[in-house]
Amino acid sequence: MxxxxxxxxxxxxxxxxxxxxxxxxxxxxxxxxxxxxxxxxxxxxxxxxxxxxxxxxxxxxxxxxxxxxxxxxxxxxxxxxxxxxxxQLRTGLVRIAAPPFLGATVLPRLLQEVAQSHPNLKLRIEDVVTDMIAPRVRSGLCDLGVGTFASDEDGLEIQRVLRDQLMVFAPEGHAICTKAEVAWSALSDQPIITLTRESNIRLLTEVGFESAGVPLRPSLEVHQINTALSLVEREAGVAILPTYAFTGLNGRKISARPLVEPSIARDVSVITARERTPSPATLAVRTLLRKVLRDMVPVVG
The missing domain is CATH 1.10.10.10 (Winged helix-like DNA-binding domain superfamily/Winged helix DNA-binding domain)
Known part of the structure; x- marks a missing residue:
């Protein structure tokens, strides 16, 4: 032959x-x-x-x-x-799907890390709603996804990166942040800024208030985490947001404390398609993405 x-x-x-x-x-x-x-x-x-x-x-x-x-x-x-x-990572393209907030905060830092470590690799970023991330990775339209996902997502390899807990974000020096942790019941007399019901975070927020026996009466409802942070900085109220909202603070005069009684948390994970062999570039970028997330989001609890 x-x-x-x-x-x-x-x-x-x-x-x-x-x-x-x-x-x-x-x-x-x-x-x-x-x-x-x-x-x-x-x-x-x-x-x-x-x-x-x-x-x-x-x-x-x-x-x-x-x-x-x-x-x-x-x-x-x-x-x-x-x-x-x-x-040898002398070439390669990695397509990453992320929710808009992480796309605006974490992925720019990831771009810098990749440029320093693997300057010949290219990244393509798709900032999409969370519900679109898993289908795009599963179908091969994206190589990596980052966000919060159900543990039983079909056809995906899910790598947990960090535990993300609901927290109260308040203007710096606010009385509610004098303690290391804040009970949900302590929010009863506060003007509350929440995300709209389009967000899974809003559902978890409602669970927290209901579990504490406190009615939720939002003062303001917004679609984006960045909008909520801007309103907090302007002392329009306190916001219920996930820990990864820290990545958007950028020197803003905002303090945050974990919410307890009950403590409500979920995993932030990086996903790949289980039935597709990841390229060397995808593996390298996944490692850097995990590092960036851990560097930018504080450990709570």
Whole structure:
């Protein structure tokens, strides 16, 4: 059966016009080159070279075979180099799906980390609602996803990165932040800023108030975490947000304390598709993403 070594030996003899020089290029013996060419000629049923004591020339069959085979060999070598580049992280594209808030806070930091560690890798960021992240990773439209996901998501490998607890975010120096933890019942007389019912965080917020036996009467309802943080900074109220909202503080004069009685938490995870082999670039970026999340989000509890 025809093999790549035979074609490479044939190429070396064609280009160098000499068996001994071909053997030097391929770091083998002249006998090894001759053996490979004889096997190739036997497989093809035709003589490929006319040999004399002074030179080696292609026969007509050799010229036909060279015209067809050598361009293909060049393509194979380029393909091998391309795969090696992927393995050595000299090239690669990683597509990441993230909810808008993490896309605006964590992924810019990730871009910096990737640029420093693996400057030849490219990232493509898709900031989408959380419900779209798992389907995009599962279908192969994205390589990585980050966010909060159900533990029984089908077809996904879920790597937990950190525990994310609901917290109260208040203007710096607010009386509610004098203690290390804040009970939900302590919020009864506070103007509450919540996310709208489109967010899973709102559902958890309602669970917290209901469990504490305190009615939830939002003072303000907003769609985005960044909007809630801006309102808190302007002393419009206190906001119930996840721990990862810390990534959006950026020096704002805001304090935060974990909410207890009950403590409500969930996992922030990075996901990949279980049935797809992640590329070396995806694995490298996943490692950096986990590091960035842990660096930017404080450990609570």
């Amino acid at each position: 025809l093999n790549l070594r035979q074609i490479k030996c044939f190429q070396a003899v064609v280009e160098l016009g000499n068996f001994s020089r071909a053997a030097e290029r391929l770091r083998t013996s002249q006998a090894g080159i001759s053996h490979a060419i004889r096997d190739l000629e036997a497989l093809l049923g035709a003589r490929l070279f006319d040999r004399t004591t002074r030179r080696v020339e292609l026969t007509e069959a050799g010229r036909v075979f060279a015209a067809a085979a050598l361009p293909g060999l060049a393509e194979i070598e380029r393909a091998v180099d391309a795969v090696h580049d992927l393995g």
